[in-house]
Amino acid sequence: MAVSGSERGASRDSRSTGTGDAARTGSASPGRPPRTRGRSMNVGRYAETVRDRLRGAEGGPILVALGLVVIGAVFQALDDNFLSPRNLSNLSVDIVGTGVVAVGIVFVLLIGEIDLSVGSVSGLAGAAFAVLNVNLGAPEWLAVIVAVVSGMAVGAVHGAFFAWIGVPSFVVTLAGLLAWNGLTLYLLGASGTINIDEEGMVASLTSNYFEDPAAAYGLAALGTAGYLLVAARSRSRRKATGMPYRPLGELWLRTGLLAVVTFAAAYTLNQFQGLPLALLIFLVVIVVSDYILRRTRYGRRVYALGGGVEAALRAGVGVVRVRIAMFMVSGTLAAIGGLFVASELTSASPTTARAAGSGMLLINAIAAAVIGGTSLFGGRGSTWSALLGVLVIQSIASGMALLGVRDAVQFIITGAVLLAAVAADALSRRSSATRGRA
Amino acid sequence: MAYPPVLALRGISKRFGGVQALMDVDLHVRAGEVVALVGDNGAGKSTLIKVISGVGPADRGVIEWEGRAVHIKRPHDAQALGIATVYQDLAMCDNLDVVGNLFLGREIDRLGILDEVEMERRARELMRTLAIPIPDVRTPVATLSGGQRQAVALSHSLMGAPKVLLLDEPTASLGVEQTSHLLDLVEELRDRGLAVLLISHNMGDIKAIADRVAVLRLGRNNGLFDVNTTSQEQIISSITGAADNAVAHRTPGTEGAWP
Numbered sequence: 001m002a003v004s005g006s007e008r009g010a011s012r013d014s015r016s017t018g019t020g021d022a023a024r025t026g027s028a029s030p031g032r033p034p035r036t037r038g039r040s041m042n043v044g045r046y047a048e049t050v051r052d053r054l055r056g057a058e059g060g061p062i063l064v065a066l067g068l069v070v071i072g073a074v075f076q077a078l079d080d081n082f083l084s085p086r087n088l089s090n091l092s093v094d095i096v097g098t099g100v101v102a103v104g105i106v107f108v109l110l111i112g113e114i115d116l117s118v119g120s121v122s123g124l125a126g127a128a129f130a131v132l133n134v135n136l137g138a139p140e141w142l143a144v145i146v147a148v149v150s151g152m153a154v155g156a157v158h159g160a161f162f163a164w165i166g167v168p169s170f171v172v173t174l175a176g177l178l179a180w181n182g183l184t185l186y187l188l189g190a191s192g193t194i195n196i197d198e199e200g201m202v203a204s205l206t207s208n209y210f211e212d213p214a215a216a217y218g219l220a221a222l223g224t225a226g227y228l229l230v231a232a233r234s235r236s237r238r239k240a241t242g243m244p245y246r247p248l249g250e251l252w253l254r255t256g257l258l259a260v261v262t263f264a265a266a267y268t269l270n271q272f273q274g275l276p277l278a279l280l281i282f283l284v285v286i287v288v289s290d291y292i293l294r295r296t297r298y299g300r301r302v303y304a305l306g307g308g309v310e311a312a313l314r315a316g317v318g319v320v321r322v323r324i325a326m327f328m329v330s331g332t333l334a335a336i337g338g339l340f341v342a343s344e345l346t347s348a349s350p351t352t353a354r355a356a357g358s359g360m361l362l363i364n365a366i367a368a369a370v371i372g373g374t375s376l377f378g379g380r381g382s383t384w385s386a387l388l389g390v391l392v393i394q395s396i397a398s399g400m401a402l403l404g405v406r407d408a409v410q411f412i413i414t415g416a417v418l419l420a421a422v423a424a425d426a427l428s429r430r431s432s433a434t435r436g437r438a
Numbered sequence: 439m440a441y442p443p444v445l446a447l448r449g450i451s452k453r454f455g456g457v458q459a460l461m462d463v464d465l466h467v468r469a470g471e472v473v474a475l476v477g478d479n480g481a482g483k484s485t486l487i488k489v490i491s492g493v494g495p496a497d498r499g500v501i502e503w504e505g506r507a508v509h510i511k512r513p514h515d516a517q518a519l520g521i522a523t524v525y526q527d528l529a530m531c532d533n534l535d536v537v538g539n540l541f542l543g544r545e546i547d548r549l550g551i552l553d554e555v556e557m558e559r560r561a562r563e564l565m566r567t568l569a570i571p572i573p574d575v576r577t578p579v580a581t582l583s584g585g586q587r588q589a590v591a592l593s594h595s596l597m598g599a600p601k602v603l604l605l606d607e608p609t610a611s612l613g614v615e616q617t618s619h620l621l622d623l624v625e626e627l628r629d630r631g632l633a634v635l636l637i638s639h640n641m642g643d644i645k646a647i648a649d650r651v652a653v654l655r656l657g658r659n660n661g662l663f664d665v666n667t668t669s670q671e672q673i674i675s676s677i678t679g680a681a682d683n684a685v686a687h688r689t690p691g692t693e694g695a696w697p
Contacts, residue, residue, distance in 0.1 A: 237555045243562070295552055297545045300534075304542055307531030314493075314529065315543030316514050379533035 060373040060428070064388045068395065075399035082399055085271035091398050092269065093206050095390045096278040097122070097340035098361060102368040102386035103285055104333030107326045109369055110293070110306045112378025113169040115330045117158065117176030119362035120184065122338030123353045125151050127184045129202060129339060130194040130348035140201045148335045154180060155331020159324030169327075177362070184353040193349035196342060205343040208277035216266035216275040219283075224259045231255070278340060282387070285333070289383040302326065306379030337365075360411075364393050367418035375425050393417070442505035443468045444633045445521070445602050450489055450499035459485045460496070460657045467602060467633040472624065474644040474665075475637045477654035478677055483637045484526075486654065487604050490635070491523040492516040519602075522595035526606040526637075528587050530594075532580035536572055537561045539579050540594050564593055568623060585616030592623065602633045609643055621647050641670050653677055 075082040101118050108115045125147040132143035154176065161172045188194065196202060210216070231251055238245040269275055293299035304312040305322055313319055341361070342348050355361075370376060371392050372385025396417065400410050446466035452459050460482045467473045477483050488494035490501070492513040500507050503519050510516050516523070530539050537558050546553045546560075561575045570589040572582070579590060588608060595603060605624070609617040625647055628634055638644055644651060645665060653661040653676045661676040674680075 234555065241555060241559050243555070243559060296550060297547055297552065300538065300542075300545055300552060304531045304534060304538075307533035308529055310527070310529035311531050311539070311542065314513060314523075314525070316517065317543065379531070 061384075061388060064372060064392065068388075068391055071392065071395045071399065075395070075402070079399070079402045082402055085268050087398065087402070088268050089272035089276065091391075091394055092265075092279045093276045094344070094398065095387075095394045096206070096282045097337045097344065098364045098368060098394065099282050099337075099386050099390040100285055100340060101334050101337035101361060101365040102372075102390055103289055103383045104330035104337070105365050105369045106374050106381055106383050106386055107289070107293075107302070107329045107333075108169070109374050109376060110302055110378060110381055111323060111326050112306050113162070113323070113326070114366075114376070115155075115158065115173045115327060115334075116170060116362060117154070117173040117180055118330060118334035118337075118365055119359055120177045120180035121151050121154050121331055121334040122341060122361060123348075124154070124180045124184045124187075125335035125338035126342035126348040127187045127194075127353060129342060130196050131187050131191075133200070133202075134194050134196060135191055140197075144202065144339065147339060148332060151335020151338070152328050152332040155328040155334075156324060158331065159327030162327065163320045163323035177359070181353065185350055188348060188350050188353060193347055193351070195347045198346050202339055202343045203346050204277070205281070205340055206276070206278045207343075209273040209275065210277070210280075211274040213266075213270040213274065216269045217263070219275060219280070220259070220262035220266040223262050224255060227258055228255045278343075285336075286383050286387055293383065303379055337361075363414065363418060364390070367414065367421060368393050370425060371417065371421040375429070376422060377425070377429060389421075441468075442502070444504055445490070445635075446502040447486075447490070448500045448502070450486070450496045450501075452485055452489060452494070452496050452498075458657055460489070463499070463654065463657070463659055465635075465652055465659075467635050469601065469633050470628055470631050471650070472628050472634040472636055472648045474648035474651045475635055475654065476639070476644065476651055476673065476677055477660075480656075481654040481677075482657040483654055484606065485657075487523065487606055487635075487637060490516065490521060490602075491604060492521075517598060517600075520598070520600045521602045521604065522598060522600035523604040524588075524591050524595050524606065524608060526608075526610060528591045528611075530579045530587065530591065533578060535578050536575040536582075536590055539590060540564070540575075540597060542594065544597050564596075568593060568626075584611045585613065585619070588612060588616070588620060589623070592620075596627075600632070602635065603627060605634065605636045607637055607639065609638065609640060617643070641673070644673075645670070655679055 072083060081087055101122055104118060105115060128150055129143045129147040132138040132146055133140055138146075158169070158172050158176055161167045162169045198207075228251075231246075231254070235245045235248075235251060266275070269279075293302060301312065301315075301317045302322060304315065304317055305319060309319060341352075345352060368386055368389030369381070370385075370389065372381075372387065372389030374381025374385045393414065396413060397410060400413070443466035446464075448464050450463040450465075451461050463482070463486060465473070465475070465486070475483050475486065485494065489496045490510065492510045492515050495511050501510055502508065508515075508519060510519070510521075531542065534542070537554070540561050541557050546557050548556075558575055564570075565572050565575060568589070570586075570593065572586055572590070579587060582590065588611070592605075592608070608620055608624075612620060621643060624634060624636070628647075636644075636648060648665050651661075651663045651665055651668070651673055652659070653663070653673065655677065656679075660679070661673075663673055663676075
């Protein structure tokens with residue numbers, strides 16, 4: 001968490017942007033492992049490279065994907081409804097609230113900090129929306145904007161206390177966890193539970209589906225084609241400038257795998273009600289944020305800040321501004337996630353606010369980011385890890401709900417999964433340090 | 439000489455609370471020249487480097503760039519003038535690869551998108567022209583050896599085509615072979631017309647590549663020597679204070695008798 005730059009120095013491993021396979025374009029990204037591509041490479045050396053890569057950057061996400069398969073198989077064996085299109089489709093909507101919050105957490109984790117307030121902020125956004133729209137009669141669009149902007153403002157306050165005054169981020173946001181939860185309860189205090197309009201914009205966030213099968217298939221085709229296009233362009237540019245490039249076979253293999261996964265998902269969704277609007281929004285949030293982080297100058301500086309504050313300062317990175325901005329992103333996405341949660345419940349109530357304050361959403365969001373491969377120690381990770389991680393968390397939750405496991409046991413299991421993920425993160429740092437490729 | 443020095447400092451002073459870290463320090467560097475800055479621990483060498491690089495601006499004094507007075511208040515100001523600094527700690531972003539570190543702060547992009555291919559191409563080219571033995575420019579810098587890190591840090595500082603290069607104890611953490619390779623590199627840069635200001639404790643290095651030696655003692659100038667005509671003992675006694683050099687007591691401005 002709040003580890004200083006020098007301490008973080010030598011022991012960094014190479015799985016920086018490990019989880020972004022689906023959106024990965026062929027060319028390089030920050031912190032990729034050593035790689036020898038293309039040209040004069042014989043089969044033996046190529047196999048070695050692949051093995052190296054599995055151990056390094058790309059091994060994490062593959063392990064998580066395998067974990068998902070195991071989770072699916074186990075729960076399916078215990079209850080045949082687990083892999084039914086209906087359950088999987090519901091799962092794809094359930095992940096969105098926590099998932100969007102987790103994307104915000106990734107931004108903060110990348111600079112080596114933590115935001116413990118996201119659960120409370122999401123509750124606050126839901127309450128602010130409900131009070132404005134239902135109790136005060138403000139138009140929905142205005143209430144949504146106010147809710148999201150208040151999340152952004154809360155993030156700015158946290159960021160300012162951290163970056164300007166120097167209060168450790170976990171303390172600032174821990175104070176925020178309590179204070180914003182208190183504000184939420186205060187807002188809801190007068191009226192108790194507020195039911196939001198079931199036909200309204202916010203409710204439709206999680207109840208709308210694109211029922212035309214073409215929508216899901218079209219999205220799958222678009223994603224696959226986009227990946228292929230970007231990867232192929234990068235490959236041909238590398239070839240033209242005489243630099244090593246990936247073998248053509250690998251390009252097709254990756255594209256093929258991506259196509260299989262996306263079309264299988266589209267097929268499953270179409271078996272039920274089609275492509276959920278919520279899932280589409282979640283994917284857009286991930287693709288856009290991943291693009292900003294890995295493909296723009298600004299994103300490069302975010303990673304730089306996570307990799308070494310001193311070096312970033314000397315290179316002219318506006319450290320204070322980037323830090324405040326990351327907390328603003330986290331607050332904004334927490335608020336948006338909160339609207340998705342309110343949409344699913346079609347209400348904002350003191351009970352759910354207390355639950356948000358108790359930290360389940362927070363723990364799930366942090367667990368999702370870390371399980372997906374974003375490091376708690378800064379500088380490594382991508383927003384795709386939010387998708388992978390939240391799938392793991394929600395699959396376990398959904399499976400246990402199907403089996404009728406009690407809440408108490410679910411808490412224990414979720415806690416254990418989080419601890420295991422963080423332990424794996426710490427171990428991977430250590431082992432790569434001893435391998436000399438910290 | 440016909441041209442003013444690239445960089446000249448006059449009467450630079452800086453205090454930290456009750457400590458007078460620098461007092462009326464004068465120094466200048468010309469293009470194609472290596473000036474060694476020496477002094478005991480706490481003599482003010484690093485403080486002076488920070489003044490020049492904009493990390494810790496001076497309280498008083500004048501900095502002249504190619505004969506004109508300039509203000510260096512931030513690292514950015516120094517970079518914009520053409521001053522590049524390689525710090526002793528070689529701070530880098532360990533999670534980024536060699537290319538990412540080389541171009542940090544000077545990324546190349548097309549329509550807002552990082553141009554990784556072009557950056558990698560230039561990085562390879564630079565590694566080749568400077569004969570820096572990096573196995574793969576896509577290696578995270580955390581995996582590099584001390585000498586390789588030093589070379590990457592130096593290359594990073596050369597990215598902006600600087601005119602003045604500040605090196606803070608560049609050979610302190612290097613082995614014998616790496617040191618000689620680094621010194622070759624510095625000489626090559628000098629021959630290309632860079633002005634180099636080198637902080638070092640190593641008399642061998644100084645004798646090998648410096649043209650002049652400026653001594654700091656307790657935050658003041660304590661001698662300016664021509665390496666070829668001065669003995670090592672003279673320099674050392676000036677560093678330790680055994681010899682109180684006349685230069686330290688001269689009236690300000692006599693050294694700066696240019697043009």
